[in-house]
Amino acid sequence: MLSMLTGSAAAATTFYIRGGGYGHGIGMSQYGSYGYALHGKDYRWILAHYYQGTSLGMTNPGRTVRVLLADGAAAFSGASKAAGKQLLPGDTYTVRPNADGSLSILGPNGKQVAKSLPPLTVSGQGPLQLAGHGTYRGSLVFRPDGSGGVQTVEAVGLDDYVRGVIAAEMPAGWAAEALKVQAVAARTYAITTDVSGADFDVYPDTRSQMYGGVGAETPATDAAVAATRGQIVTYNGKPAVTYFFSSSGGYTENIENVWPGSTPEPWLRGVPDQYDGAGGDPYHHWGYDLSMSDAAAKLAGWVKGSLVGIQVTKHGASPRILTANVVGTKGTTSVTGTHLQQAFGLLTTYAAFTTITTLPGGGPVGAASADRPRLPSGDAGAQAVAALIPLVRSMVAGALPALHGSVFPAAGGATVAIQEQQHGSWQTVTSVQLQRDGSYQAQLPGSGTYRVVYRGIDGPAVSIS
Numbered sequence: 001m002l003s004m005l006t007g008s009a010a011a012a013t014t015f016y017i018r019g020g021g022y023g024h025g026i027g028m029s030q031y032g033s034y035g036y037a038l039h040g041k042d043y044r045w046i047l048a049h050y051y052q053g054t055s056l057g058m059t060n061p062g063r064t065v066r067v068l069l070a071d072g073a074a075a076f077s078g079a080s081k082a083a084g085k086q087l088l089p090g091d092t093y094t095v096r097p098n099a100d101g102s103l104s105i106l107g108p109n110g111k112q113v114a115k116s117l118p119p120l121t122v123s124g125q126g127p128l129q130l131a132g133h134g135t136y137r138g139s140l141v142f143r144p145d146g147s148g149g150v151q152t153v154e155a156v157g158l159d160d161y162v163r164g165v166i167a168a169e170m171p172a173g174w175a176a177e178a179l180k181v182q183a184v185a186a187r188t189y190a191i192t193t194d195v196s197g198a199d200f201d202v203y204p205d206t207r208s209q210m211y212g213g214v215g216a217e218t219p220a221t222d223a224a225v226a227a228t229r230g231q232i233v234t235y236n237g238k239p240a241v242t243y244f245f246s247s248s249g250g251y252t253e254n255i256e257n258v259w260p261g262s263t264p265e266p267w268l269r270g271v272p273d274q275y276d277g278a279g280g281d282p283y284h285h286w287g288y289d290l291s292m293s294d295a296a297a298k299l300a301g302w303v304k305g306s307l308v309g310i311q312v313t314k315h316g317a318s319p320r321i322l323t324a325n326v327v328g329t330k331g332t333t334s335v336t337g338t339h340l341q342q343a344f345g346l347l348t349t350y351a352a353f354t355t356i357t358t359l360p361g362g363g364p365v366g367a368a369s370a371d372r373p374r375l376p377s378g379d380a381g382a383q384a385v386a387a388l389i390p391l392v393r394s395m396v397a398g399a400l401p402a403l404h405g406s407v408f409p410a411a412g413g414a415t416v417a418i419q420e421q422q423h424g425s426w427q428t429v430t431s432v433q434l435q436r437d438g439s440y441q442a443q444l445p446g447s448g449t450y451r452v453v454y455r456g457i458d459g460p461a462v463s464i465s
Helices: 030-038 043-050 158-163 176-192 219-227 292-302 337-344 379-398
Strands: 012-019 055-058 064-072 074-077 092-097 103-106 112-116 120-123 128-130 134-136 139-144 150-157 231-235 286-291 307-315 321-328 331-336 351-360 402-408 415-422 425-433 439-443 448-454 462-464
Touching: 012 292, 030 043, 030 176, 043 055, 043 176, 064 158, 092 150, 103 120, 103 139, 128 139, 150 158, 158 176, 158 219, 176 219, 176 231, 286 292, 292 307, 292 337, 307 351, 307 402, 321 337, 331 337, 337 351, 351 448, 351 462, 402 448, 402 462, 425 439
Parallel strands: none
Antiparallel strands: 012 286, 012 351, 055 231, 064 150, 074 092, 074 128, 092 103, 103 112, 120 139, 128 134, 139 150, 307 321, 321 331, 351 402, 402 439, 415 425, 415 448, 448 462
């Protein structure tokens, strides 16, 4: 006789995280931009889509951008002039700070060839090499860094700077229109942001935007810069800050929802990003499965009693989480999407959390199972139990194999598919509706290994005997 109350596997509960995107989500999605380009949109259309209400304007492509390249030791080559002295481009020179605040240039033999008060500027007929860092256009400007070393800043023309950004931010093999989008966005970002550096404008990394100097230049990205020479994004005739990021997960976000306290900007609003999955985007959709004990440990002091799950209470313009409740058997705790992102180490706040419990048997009637999280009581729970009584009685009478459990959070009336493992693959054998409290019960065709599937999430498997 088959038993409906026991099985060869214990109750299984898994905590699922499903999300999308990578980066802050404000402005232009790079993968999405590539996707639109592959679908025939030109760079003007793509820019206007991500930066709503904007137009293209012009700026001086030769204006100077100051890039902080390094702090610490400084050695360079390729220069022909510094501090009024002629240098040999083929030689490598070292810059040394002096106790009196001046800087000395030492030749290959270690002897001083020039001395100057800061800033010390070196230039040449072609690109300059900064030892340990790369090759750069324009000139190099040195100052004491205040820690016994030297601060090195590149002073370079705007469009030459953009040449070193595109391939550092976006694959050079992507569609030409996507590269043009990146060129205009990078150019605009460079002239509209201020890192509050007294002697430089931008960092060479994600604190501003990635920059690789001459080493990042390619024929395709140079062509994108040339095709958009001097073009910038404007709103009401003024340059608009053009934030961009890797992947949106399918929808971008309002700036004030990502960085609380930021001024809402009409061109930095969430928009659909239907082709964000282009190019095999590894960040478009992602997910993690955790045990309940691991999930509870990551949520630390926010769990009251035993963890039931997480219920989102407010989304942004996109599915990114603004606020949520950590639900426990003894109460709830309100948290922000950022709290959850940090707790679980998520790529973004674009996430959803689902708890699925699967137990063998039909489950007790009239009381909560000892190995199932106790959900908040109320009329809905009583109605769910009452609705299940006829089914459970019939299973008891016929000693039929069964499965029960819960999904949290879930709306009553949603459907879960019941799947059985058959010959190495999963086959749907029936489906049932969730009760208002998220519980479910299902009669099974026989013994075997089963799971439930809820909205694309494969629940934990249990063996029924």
